[in-house]
Amino acid sequence: EADIYQTPRYLVIGTGKKITLECSQTMGHDKMYWYQQDPGMELHLIHYSYGVNSTEKGDLSSESTVSRIRTEHFPLTLESARPSHTSQYLCASSDWQYGYTFGSGTRLTVV
Amino acid sequence: GESVGLHLPTLSVQEGDNSIINCAYSNSASDYFIWYKQESGKGPQFIIDIRSNMDKRQGQRVTVLLNKTVKHLSLQIAATQPGDSAVYFCAEPMGGKLIFGQGTELSVKP
Numbered sequence: 307e308a309d310i311y312q313t314p315r316y317l318v319i320g321t322g323k324k325i326t327l328e329c330s331q332t333m334g335h336d337k338m339y340w341y342q343q344d345p346g347m348e349l350h351l352i353h354y355s356y357g358v359n360s361t362e363k364g365d366l367s368s369e370s371t372v373s374r375i376r377t378e379h380f381p382l383t384l385e386s387a388r389p390s391h392t393s394q395y396l397c398a399s400s401d402w403q404y405g406y407t408f409g410s411g412t413r414l415t416v417v
Numbered sequence: 418g419e420s421v422g423l424h425l426p427t428l429s430v431q432e433g434d435n436s437i438i439n440c441a442y443s444n445s446a447s448d449y450f451i452w453y454k455q456e457s458g459k460g461p462q463f464i465i466d467i468r469s470n471m472d473k474r475q476g477q478r479v480t481v482l483l484n485k486t487v488k489h490l491s492l493q494i495a496a497t498q499p500g501d502s503a504v505y506f507c508a509e510p511m512g513g514k515l516i517f518g519q520g521t522e523l524s525v526k527p
Contacts, residue, residue: 339515347519347520348518349461349506351514351515351516354514364514398460406515408460408462409460410458411458411459
């Protein structure tokens with residue numbers, strides 16, 4: 307049973323639109339992460355948070371932004387979607403440094 | 418820079434055979450590794466981990482071997498089943514974050 311939820315699962319949207327990908331966890335984890343993954347490829351960390359009001363950029367540069375106003379919620383926003391943003395976005399949380407629990411992901415297609 | 422990577426992008430095995438998925442790492446100071454399984458349409462799931470003070474760790478039908486001399490680890494799956502079909506990643510903590518290598522897609526032939 308998944309304790310970390312991502313919505314929507316699939317999203318097709320036009321260029322220039324603003325989108326927010328939702329991620330929520332019910333485990334009370336302080337640490338949350340966003341990864342970007344192309345099909346069959348490795349995961350690239352784009353954002354992470356170690357607690358409320360704490361956000362950092364990951365190793366892969368991304369035009370997206372994140373916020374962490376509540377422990378359980380870590381949304382990712384793209385102000386103006388472009389075809390280059392087409393990818394799968396995975397959210398994860400952990401209660402110790404490397405015990406990650408992943409959501410099922412949002413597959414984003416920008417047309 | 419430091420990296421974690423896999424040798425082969427795809428692996429096809431017969432049902433019932435053993436599978437071996439390999440991973441090389443470059444940071445000789447690495448002391449912890451994790452294997453994840455990612456099924457189609459899902460996020461990665463933890464399979465097994467190993468610390469550098471161990472050479473081998475066994476789970477249910479899975480074994481991870483660590484060779485620090487050549488900076489190589491492998492995931493062995495015994496009696497591979499169709500449900501084992503997935504992409505497998507090795508991952509390593511770096512700078513407080515988990516870094517994933519390129520996945521190996523395991524296909525199980527009936």
